[in-house]
Amino acid sequence: MTRNPPTDRRASTRDHASGVEGRLDAADGTDTVVDDRCPEYDVVTTPVLVVGAGAAGARVAIELAESGIESLVIGKRDHGDAHTTWAAGGINAALGSLDPDDDWAIHAADTLNEGHHLNDPEAVELTAKGMPDRIRELDEWGMPFDRTDDGTINQRYFGAQSYRRTCFVGDRTGEAVLETLIDRARELEVPYRDNVMITRLLSDGTRIDGAVGFDMETGQGMLFRTNHVVLAAGGFSALYHRHSSRDDENNGDGQALALEAGARLADLEFVQFHPTGMVGDRYGEEWDGRLVTEAVRGEGGRLYNADGERFMERYSPDQMELDARDVVARAIAQEIREGRGTETGGVYLDISHRDSEYVRDRLPAMVERFDSLGVDITEEPMEVAPTAHYTMGGVGIDFRTGETGVEGLYAVGETVAGVHGANRLGGNSLAETVAIGKHVGDHVASEVTDGDDEPELTGGHRALAEREFRALDDLAASDGTITPRELLDDLGDALWETAGILRDAEGLRNGLDELADIRARTADLRVDGDRTSRSFEYAVDLSFSLTVAEAMLRAALERRESRGAHYRTDFPETNPSWRVNILVSIDDGELSTSHRGVGEPSAAVREALEEGYELDYHHLE
Structure with a gap:
């Protein structure tokens, strides 16, 4: 297979599936089909279409390119402007830079414990096992990880983790991950197209024949002829009025597209409310729910109610502010509900007891953001309250392949369910994108054949x-x-x-x-x-x-x-x-639910679970 951009491919100007005369648009090499019965639209042909240009989609495309397989990555925003950049605090891998006793099995055990054992054990193990290599890979590709004094990749505590295993670039880790992946994709000449939105997958419920969407800058309709579609379109936390995403992303499009194409969804009831979102009544409506990274607590930040009480001592005396996100979020909600919140509906998060230069070095984006609002976080606390942040549920897949049960349809990243179970371990979202993204890209590459250069489109799917x-x-x-x-x-x-x-x-x-x-x-x-x-x-x-x-x-x-x-x-x-996992599918045009049992982890992970590893927060004191 070649790596030439699909838009450089000159398809026939006559579409034999519909018998409609088209004209070639010389500007980008796509077919523009004109039919009195429907609006004008372009036809683009590609062996693999990757829907979503964040870290998960980029890592799939990189793997495809390294295997010699042509793909087209499309995103709803300008290239590089994906939700990945909002994942600030870090990315997990059991490197043992600071805690040499850490290993992949303990990482997996922490993930299962945080997920309350509804996780797909195979997905968890693939992620935990793969991450040390993925971090070294990102390092080789130029990611500027923070370093220890001896030059190794530094690691910090994150909530509910037994050891310091969260690698980071200050508090802009997601941005650094995406920049690194995009640079690598450009080296490989992976083609992409900005500002395109997919509105329907062409499916008969059993296989994929393409996708339909439109160019958001011109309004032009677009028909993608392809036998392989990878959904990497994010989650659905922005459905909530208070959330940490932008309003124009994480709207559930990936899950809805897959469901309507015949795939099943799982674990949708599990929506993670991050404990620390900004309080709009204090900082302005445009900041309401915006994430205050867990790195603040990972670096020793403390939570206080309006009475000056460090209230996590009552809820979690051992793990304190670094207990599981659901525990901390419910504790904050309880404080506010019982009248111990601030006048503007939050609690205080304070990192001012740490050395100011340390805070500026480790949390530069947070310092800059709050400085712009007249708050010096090295001297005074932030006001925070829970915010909808991440969705553990999504498309059900085979994690070794990314297959959804609909032939030719794959999914990866926050679009899917399985790694995180009932609650996500902080630092695992970025880890999943690169660890599972590599597996999915490798499998899709093995499925592409020479015939996928010119995929057929049935008359029925043309009509759809x-x-x-x-x-x-x-x-x-x-x-x-x-x-x-x-x-x-x-x-x-x-x-x-x-x-x-x-x-x-x-x-x-x-x-x-x-x-x-x-x-x-x-x-x-x-x-x-x-x-x-x-x-x-x-x-x-x-x-x-x-x-x-x-x-x-x-x-x-x-x-x-x-x-x-x-x-x-x-x-x-x-x-x-x-x-059990609760599955959702469409049957006879209606949503229906069913149950599926959860698998068991490997012997190595069971042993780590039995050892009962747990963070002792007071190491930070």
Whole structure:
């Protein structure tokens, strides 16, 4: 296979599948198909389409290129502007730089404990085993890791980790990971295309024949002919009104696309609420929920309520601020609910007891951000409160291959479920992208054949694509009275109130009722602008978000216990009989749930679990 960009391939100007005359667009080498029955659209052919240009998608594409396989990476934003850059604190690997007793099996055990043993054990072990090599690989590719005095890669504590295994670049680790991967992809001449949004996968429920979307800068429809699609489109935490993502990403598009193509979703009820998001009433609405990295607590940051009490001493006297994220988030929520929060609805996070130069060296982005808001974190505390941050659930895959059960459809990164179980260990999100991304890229490369250079598109899928283009045109022409942003805001409020940190059956049912009402109101939708407008983008997001929100609510209602990030006040105990994954699929046009048993870890990991390794926070004191 060649590595030439797919847009350089000159396909025939006559599309034999539909008999429609097209014209060649000499600017980028794509076919522009013109048909009176549907809007104009371009046709792009590629052996592998990677949907998502963050770390997971980039690592898949790198592996493909190193195997000599051509792919096209597409993203909804400018190249390099992916959600990966918001993962600040670090990336896990059992290097033993500071704690030589650490090893991959203990990393795996910590991951399973944090995930309350709903994780896919094979996925956990692939990640933990692979990460030392992936860190060394990133180092070789030029990632500027912080170093110890003797020149080894430095590591810090992160919540619920037995040892210091989180490698970092100050507090901009995700940005550094993505920059390093992009530089490597450019060396390999991996082609990419910015500002493209996929709205439908062409699938009969059993196999993939391509994808449909549009160019967000021009509004032009795009039909991708391909036999292999890798979804690396992120999670769905931005469905909540208070979240750590930007409003225009992590809307559930990857999960919705896979579900509608015939794949199953798993573990959707597990949404991680990070303990420390910025408080909008203090810092401004645009900052509400923005993440204050766990690195602040990893470097010794302390939590205080409005009474000046270091309250984690009551909730977790051994692990304190570095207990599991769900534990710390519920503790903060409890303090606020019982009246010990600040006037603006948060608690205090304080790192000012550490040397100011140390703080500036280890947390430069946090120092800069708060400086811009008139707060010197080396001298005074930050106000924080929980925020929706990460979604453990997603597409069910085979982690050695990335296969989804739909032929030709693969998934990776936060789009999938399995590594994190019921709660994610901090520092494992970036680890999963590169560790599993390599496996998925390697497998997809083995599946590509010479025939994938010119994949066929059935007449039925051509018709499905053209129906999608007409539907997008109709959506852009919506002239009702309610904007997509209004409905997305209402959805975010409903989920925060009914499926937030604390849940019960009544609230979850109310959430489904509110969701049905929002769906009904889409009949009066108004899109302001054409297909290049943010309003149109939000309208497309709304469709994905409603689908995933319903699936999440139904899974949360189904799980009648508390486990990890899913806390039911009407079922507050963990029930061993619920050690199952809840799956969501589409059957006869309706969402349905089923259960699947969880596998057991290997002997090496079982031994590490039995040893009972645990962080002693007081090492930091």
